[in-house]
Amino acid sequence: MSTQSHFDRSRLEIVGPADCLQLLGSVPLGRLVYTSGGLPAVRLVNFVLDDDTIVFSTASGDKFRAAERGDVVAFEADEVDLERHVGWTVTAVGHLSVVSADEVEALRHSLPLHSWLPMDDPYLLRLGIESVHGRRLLPWAQRPGSASSRRR
Known part of the structure; x- marks a missing residue:
């Protein structure tokens, strides 16, 4: 079975949901995008992927309050090779x-959770992924419209 790549208007490869989850699970750091005081806020967080759920630690504060409210948030992770x-x-x-307090101990034992920031009694937050989208920048010669891709 051959896999057909799909590209957006910018000639970035569209990454399917399963591959998006695999890519998310391959990096330890991402950006949580949420609302704080009616304005967008972006914070770097260490995280782990647990199936289709993102889990990370936090102290009390804006992220914790967003979780208590059940806010809809975005989470972004990436990997870029600037030379290539x-x-x-x-x-x-x-x-x-x-x-929940009942789940915290089990998750702490089953997931490699850590934070680069020292925290006393951190809370665990969970982002249940409801939609996921990804894009991949391929080497120039593999992009649609490049001279070498037209010769194939």
Whole structure:
């Protein structure tokens, strides 16, 4: 079975949902996009992917309050090779929630959770992924419209 690549108008390869989850699981750092005081806020967080759920630690504050409210948030992770001009980006959207006290210990033992910031008694937050989209920047010769792709 051959796999047909699909591209957007910018000639970025569209990444399917299963591959998006695989890419998300391959990096330890992403950006949580949420609302704070009626304005967009973006924060770097260490995270792990647990099936189709993003889990990370936080102290009390704006992220925690967004989770308590069950806000819809976005989460973005990427990997870019600046020398070769290739890479990918994945954006997930869903409702943010606080992991219940009953689940915290089990998750701490089963997932490689850590934070680069020191926190006393951090909370665990969960983003249940409801939609996921990704794009991959391929080497120039593999993009549609390049001279070498027309010769194939």
